[in-house]
Amino acid sequence: MSMGSAAQPARDRRGWETMKGRIGWGRLAVAALLGMAFVHAAALPGSAAFSFSLTPLLVEVEGRPGTSHSFDISLGYESDGPPADFVVSVVPIRQDASGAYRPDPDGRASAPSAAEWIEVQPTQFTITPGRSQAIQGRLTFPRSFSGGAYAAVIIELVPEPPTDGEPGPRQEFRHQFAVIVEAVSRGAVVRPQVRIDGFRVATTEQRGFEQYRARYGPQAVVFLTDVVNEGNVHALVSGTLSLWDESGRKIREFPLGAGRGAVLPGAAVAVGSLLPGGLPPGRYTAQAVINYGGLRPAITRQSFVLGGDLLDSPQGGRAVRIDVQPEVAIFELVPGASRFAAIRVRNLDRVPVTLSGTILPLVYDEAGNPNTEALPSPVSNDGWLTLRPERITVAPGQVRNLQVAVRTPSDVQPGARYGQVLLRALPETDGNEPMLETDVAVPVHTIVGKDLRIEGVLSPVELLPSPDGLQMTVGVRFTNTGQIHVLPAGEVVLERQQTPVAADGAEYVGEPVWIQMARLPMPATETPVLPGGTRLMGTMMAIPTEPGQYRASVLVRVTGGAPLSVQRTFRVADGVLQPDDP
Secondary structure, three states: OEEEEOOOOOOOOOOHHHHHHHHOHHHHHOOOEEEEEEEEOOOOOOOOOOOEEEEOOEEEEEEOOOOEEEEEEEEEEOOOOOOEEEEEEEEOEEEOOOOOEEEOOOOOOOOOEOHHHEEEEOOEEEEOOOOEEEEEEEEEOOOOOOEEEEEEEEEEEOOOOOOOOOOOOEEEEEEEEEEEEEEEEOOOOOOOOEEEEEEEEEEOOOOOOHHHHHHHOOOOEEEEEEEEEOOOOOEEOEEEEEEEEOOOOEEEEEEEOOOOOEEOOOOEEEEEEEEOOOOOOEEEEEEEEEEOOOOOOEEEEEEEEEOOOOOOOOEEEEEOOEEEEOOOEEEEEOOOOEEEEEEEEEEOOOOOEEEEEEEEEOOEOOOOOEOOOOOOOOOEOHHHEEEEOOEEEEOOOOEEEEEEEEEOOOOOOOEEEEEEEEEEEEEOOOOOOOEEEEEEEEEEEEEEOOOOOOOEEEOOOEEEEOOOOOEEEEEEEEEEOOOOOEOOEEEEEEEEEEOOOOHHHOOOOOOOEEEEEEEEEOOOOOOOEOOOOEEEEEEEEEOOOOOEEEEEEEEEEOOOOOOEEEEEEEEEEOOEEEEOOO
């Protein structure tokens, strides 16, 4: 499972920590050295120790159907020893409940395989100490495929042959390096669709949590959220878990899960967090919020009790399933006008569901995640909205509508205002099957006036090196200073300074010349930036290895607005990034 701990330093969810997994840093832990032991008919008293380096650990390929894309893998022999022989192959992968990628040569994984689309050269090679071997890969998307497909390039160390004359059985270790390939074909519709399938609360003294009990003791409390991706491309999920006591007072909020948080199509992953110190005896309510880049996070709530034998087995259940449309309600009005729209609810479960609605302001944090509790907002329309009826019951398979109405004040100034309808779905069960509440939010945009101002500003460029010093995040904060929401898109251009050499010993006195080295897009912003809101935008790239002066330029565009740009120079000396003052 992907497990975080509330004892770890709190992550700033409005800072770059939240973005690391989305733009690269968390991806460094994807590939692992896989060791498999086999028993054969010859003897091997020991095995030699080897040390190798591998880069990259994750290859991300994105393109249109029918296009081809190349990538490179480098394996270095870091230790002393005899020449090492390797064979290279490509296999499908699967994702287990812990979130780990596993080679799946039998091809039984739920996610589409990209193994047959990939060619690698060479397929076998010999490498000597102090040298490196490049492996070239080429992936070709089928013309009819749209979505995500996945594979692993397996680089296997061929074991040493048995020594003649050594009778009896021997143990042979086969070492494999796996480089994960995530391929996304941008066809008609490509999107993740994440839902919460279940939620559990347990203590580490219970069976199945021995490894956590040994580290934290029997009093620690574990929260597990089962996440399923029903879309056609992998999702990068990040979660938050909130706790309320019996009086309704919010007592804790901490990250849910750890690492990159990738969930492949069709996969079910357990995302968890742990409270090392436990909780005092009593009744509590836990809320799990899973953000994955869409307009709506997946939300569930669970009540549980602690104390004595009240939690002698995990508490939890299955989340109720409903479908709510539209994904967002948009009204274009003039001052003093009224409009309404239908919200359609379909019960996809086998039990009746009762829904109650609440109107809240809509606020996005710097990472683009929406609020699930009431927060103040200078551009809120919650006072303009009404929901009728506020409570309905939907039978299994039935579709029912609610009505959200908006009325703008007669003296309102031009501009857009934002709110959301939060629907809380409670299953009606006989108690035989534990079930959970499911919450679904519908954003409501009200746009008053025409030709609203679209503009924004950028913060200075931030250059953040990765822990290993090999890569850096290049990013900015975009602030919407206009009157309506926007979806900014951006790219990063990396240049190196080069001074022309004058002829006949003359000294060059002109402006320095900048030579472009790379141009990388920033990951798309899935949720809008509201007026007055701020969004982190960035991408990850390798730190140049050659010493010199460099410049990183960030370019951001919004539809209907003027392009924005900001630059920052830095030096690379002795392999170390040295940013200049912004």
